[in-house]
Each structure stands twice: as C-alpha cells, then as structure tokens.
Amino acid sequence: MEGMDVRLSGYGAASTAPSHFNRMMADFAHSFRDGIDINLGVGYVNEKTIPVELFRTALEAVSADTTTYRQAFNYGGAAGSPNLTRALRDFIARRQSPLPESYRIVIGPCGATSILDALTDLLPAGIVVTADPNYYIYSDTLERKGFRILAIPEDAEGPCLASLQRKLESLGGEASAISFFYFVTVNNPSCTILSNARRRALLEVAAALSKKQNRRVPVFYDLAYELLLHDPAGVPFRSVLPEDELGIAYEIGTLSKVLAPALRIGYLAGPRGDLMTAMVQKTADTGFSAPLFVQDMAAYLLDHHIEGQLAAVNAGYREKALAVGAAIQEELGPHLEEVRGGSAGFYFYLTFRQTRTEPGSPFFERLSHPADAARAKVIYIPGQYCVHAQGDLAEKGLRQLRLSYGFEETDRIVDAVRLMRAAL
Ligand SMILES: Cc1ncc(COP(=O)(O)O)c(C=O)c1O
Structure with a gap:
C-alpha cells in the first residue's frame, strides 16, 4: 500500500x-x-x-436536585441547558444590563473554541477582519479553512480606526468578500483592553459596511478575558449589544478563565435569527451538546458562587x-x-x-x-x-x-x- x-x-x-x-x-x-x-x-x-471544592459542591447539588437539574446525565438539547442559559442571562444582567429579550444565548459543544470553529462552517470562507497582533490559534484555524486575515494594527485602545478605514478602502471591490469581524476585548496576546469607545466605533464601521453592501456583516466580540479585569483603575466593560440597531453584533464568552478550562463551557449571545439557529444545528452535528451535568454545574456556580x-x-x-x-x-x-x-x-x-x-x-x-x-x-x-x-x-x-x-x-x-x- x-x-x-x-x-x-x-x-x-x-x-x-x-x-x-x-x-x-x-x-x-x-x-x-x-x-x-x-x-x-x-x-x-x-x-x-x-475552585475544586466548589465543583464537588456543584456536582452534589446537581445530582441531588433532579427537579431543577432534569436528566442531567443524559443527552442534552443542542441549544444548551435551560438552567445555564438562564443563569448566564442573570449573570450578565447583574454585571451590566439585561440582554434584550430578542437576544438568545446558545452553549457551544466544547468551549468558546467550538463556537469560533463553528463560525468557519456557518459563514462563507472570505476575509476576516481582526487585530494585529491577533489570537494566533484562531487565525491559524481560519487560514487552514481557507479564510484570509485582514489584520489591523492596534494602538492603546484596540484596532486603530484610521488603519481599519484605510485597509477597507484599499480592498476596493474585494470588500464584498468580508465574511466577518472578530475582536478580542482583552486581546490575546497583548492584553490590550478594547476601550468602550473603540468597541462602539468598530461596530459603527461594520454597520456602515453592512448598509453599503446591503447585507448584515457580523461582528464577534470575544470576551474570553473580560471577567479578568483586575486593575482597580480599569473602566468597566460596556457591551454594544443593546445599541446594535442592525442586529450584527455578537458576544462569545467562556467560563474557562474564571472557573476552569476543563469545564469546556463557552457561549454565543446574539440576536435571534438564522445564524443562531444554524449554530444550534452545528452543535448537534458536532456532539449533540456540551455535557449536560457540566452545564448544570456551571449554572449552579453562576447562581451561587461566581461573585466570590x-x-x-x-x-x-x-x-x-x-x-x-x-x-x-x-x-x-x-x-x-x-x-x-x-x-x-x-x-x-x-x-x-x-x-x-x-x-x-x-x-x-x-x-x-x-x-x-x-x-x-x-x-x-x-x-x-x-x-x-x-x-x-x-x-x-x-x-x-x-x-x-x-x-x-x-x-x-x-x-x-x-x-x-x-x-x-
Ligand atoms: C481569545 C480567546 N478566545 C477563546 C479562547 C478559548 O476559550 P475556551 O477555553 O472556552 O475554548 C481563548 C483561550 O485561551 C482565548 O484566548
């Protein structure tokens, strides 16, 4: 052979x-x-x-309360545990403002990484606009899957707007190949914090492009490190979801950095619509759901212990x-x-x-x-x-x-x- x-x-x-x-x-x-x-x-x-001890407590709680945590050791639904999506909504509302009712949260099969990977199947292979330096693990995935990276050098507040405008203009007709924008709000590798003003300005650039091209060009904000703002002088992050008139902004979150990477819990929050529906199908295709008892443990921890x-x-x-x-x-x-x-x-x-x-x-x-x-x-x-x-x-x-x-x-x-x- x-x-x-x-x-x-x-x-x-x-x-x-x-x-x-x-x-x-x-x-x-x-x-x-x-x-x-x-x-x-x-x-x-x-x-x-x-918090290993908290995980023991959470597992006890989930296995003991079979009313709240129904069939937690069976297959789960592909949209995610209702306990966890509700707990995440409550958590987001406690930290910032409530997610609009017209928005949905879905849980990926295996962390934020699986959501990022799913985007490469659900969105057309084209140009991805992101920061420079950038999250090299995802850029590598994107390039292997046939996407092209348009990297925008960052300044102290995130991707530089003047450079973004210049690069978009120089694309000319190729701008129609832009698949999506991807920004990490505490950038990996640089840990540059995307300022609230820049976060909004980036959305406005994507909104203008969407209007010009008569299609919704999505912007994904990856919040992986947002919960790790440890500088007391740091300005609290402000989501742009409530201000997104066109319904193009999405947030990708993870519990990896604040609870444990091994939980493999990541989520996508965004406006209800085709992309969210397709994401649920993609989760079913990949592995039905993230392990249900782990999702329920995460829900328990968000409800009872996350602030501490x-x-x-x-x-x-x-x-x-x-x-x-x-x-x-x-x-x-x-x-x-x-x-x-x-x-x-x-x-x-x-x-x-x-x-x-x-x-x-x-x-x-x-x-x-x-x-x-x-x-x-x-x-x-x-x-x-x-x-x-x-x-x-x-x-x-x-x-x-x-x-x-x-x-x-x-x-x-x-x-x-x-x-x-x-x-x-
Ligand atoms: C920017 C960014 N997004 C996503 C992830 C992966 O998150 P998860 O563990 O939920 O797959 C990481 C992990 O380092 C990351 O740095």
Whole structure:
C-alpha cells in the first residue's frame, strides 16, 4: 500500500503539518522538567484559581436536585441547558444590563473554541477582519479553512480606526468578500483592553459596511478575558449589544478563565435569527451538546458562587501582575520599547528596542537551550507567531514576545525575567 494515501480535504491536508507554534510547544513539553523549567508560553490558568471544592459542591447539588437539574446525565438539547442559559442571562444582567429579550444565548459543544470553529462552517470562507497582533490559534484555524486575515494594527485602545478605514478602502471591490469581524476585548496576546469607545466605533464601521453592501456583516466580540479585569483603575466593560440597531453584533464568552478550562463551557449571545439557529444545528452535528451535568454545574456556580470566585481569581492575578510588571521594568526596562498588559487577563506583551525574539535568535535559544544544562529553560511565545505574517507588524513582531503570568507562580516568573535579562 506504499504510495497510496487517504485523499484529504483542503482543510485536512492543511492540518497534517503542525503549526510552527504547536511544534515549538511540543518540543518544549517533550523535555520539560517539572520544578526546574519555566513555561511562560502556555495560556493555562493558574491552578490555584480553580475552585475544586466548589465543583464537588456543584456536582452534589446537581445530582441531588433532579427537579431543577432534569436528566442531567443524559443527552442534552443542542441549544444548551435551560438552567445555564438562564443563569448566564442573570449573570450578565447583574454585571451590566439585561440582554434584550430578542437576544438568545446558545452553549457551544466544547468551549468558546467550538463556537469560533463553528463560525468557519456557518459563514462563507472570505476575509476576516481582526487585530494585529491577533489570537494566533484562531487565525491559524481560519487560514487552514481557507479564510484570509485582514489584520489591523492596534494602538492603546484596540484596532486603530484610521488603519481599519484605510485597509477597507484599499480592498476596493474585494470588500464584498468580508465574511466577518472578530475582536478580542482583552486581546490575546497583548492584553490590550478594547476601550468602550473603540468597541462602539468598530461596530459603527461594520454597520456602515453592512448598509453599503446591503447585507448584515457580523461582528464577534470575544470576551474570553473580560471577567479578568483586575486593575482597580480599569473602566468597566460596556457591551454594544443593546445599541446594535442592525442586529450584527455578537458576544462569545467562556467560563474557562474564571472557573476552569476543563469545564469546556463557552457561549454565543446574539440576536435571534438564522445564524443562531444554524449554530444550534452545528452543535448537534458536532456532539449533540456540551455535557449536560457540566452545564448544570456551571449554572449552579453562576447562581451561587461566581461573585466570590471572581473576586478571589482577580485578587490573585492582580498581585501577580504587579510583581511581574515591576520585575519586567527593573530587569528589562532599558531594553524595552513598549510593554502592554497588566490590567486584565494574564499576559504581558513586550516589544524590545533591538533584541530579536524568534526561534533561532540568540535570545530565544539561550533561554530555551541554556549552555548550562542544570539551569532553568524558559519558554515564551515569540511575537513572530502573534502578528500576521503578511501584515504591517511582521518586522516588529520579531522584537516582541508574549509572557504569561497565569500558569507559573510569581517567584518562578521573576526568576525567568532575570534569566531574560541575562540572555540580553
Ligand atoms: C481569545 C480567546 N478566545 C477563546 C479562547 C478559548 O476559550 P475556551 O477555553 O472556552 O475554548 C481563548 C483561550 O485561551 C482565548 O484566548
């Protein structure tokens, strides 16, 4: 049978080679020494923020109350547990304003990731407008599925409006191929907070485009890190859903960062209509539903414990952000052109004045393969993987890196920052 291969789809063929990023992480994980090496690359949450005891309580509550949590261990409906969609609505109403009645919440089969993935099946393969740097994991998925990325460099408030306008104009007739807009409200990798004014302005750009093209061009706001606004000086986020006259704005949320990634609970909130209906069918096609008892546990936790949990998680990340931010300034300050992050989420995004950060650069190699084998290896996400390869930041990205203060403990991160200084 040699020489005979399974015939793959375009997506299948594009998925046979692991992305550069996945290869780098796999290489590192292969030789990772627990307690010695320091992983600032993973987007894992801090283990201490995961409320294991609350999960035990929630499981007890769900299994004991078979009236509220009906048939929780059976197949669930594809739109999601009614307990969870109601609990999410209540939670959103407590934090901001109630979701309009004409809006719907649906639960994805496996976290926000499954909602993002579903969009690639439900919306036409075309151009996706997003920020630069951007959520590289999703950009990679999109490109393998035949989408093109139009990356808009961000400033301190999010994607730059002037650049967005310029790039839209230069598309000319190709603008009809825009499939959707995708913005992460606390950007991954940079943790730049999308300001409320910019959030609204981006909606207005999409609304103008929709009117011009006589179709609804959807805008997805990914709220993954919004609940992790830990800076007391931070301005509370304001959803644009209540102000969206055309019905083009959607929000994608997740409980991964504030409860546990392993719950795999993500949702889409948006105006009732074809896209929401198709999303429910897509969930059925993928796996019927997210595990029902887990959805009900999440509902229980949102109803009874989420405010305390949010306070505890954010206090923990605040402390880490301050300590790591101070270490970055002290150790790396003179070498840095810019530092982003530190107010929400758990990443800092650094731009060096001169130092190159990509794999193969002396800085990267000294940290990931130190000459002294007893010394800690340190891994981060090179900016090269975070910026769009054909975008305006391709060169600058070679001097950038994302450093996570989520997973590792503070003293180890500070050690890693010192090793970075030594490598410089
Ligand atoms: C911007 C963004 N969206 C979505 C996700 C994935 O969320 P989930 O765990 O719900 O799939 C992540 C995870 O890191 C993320 O950074």
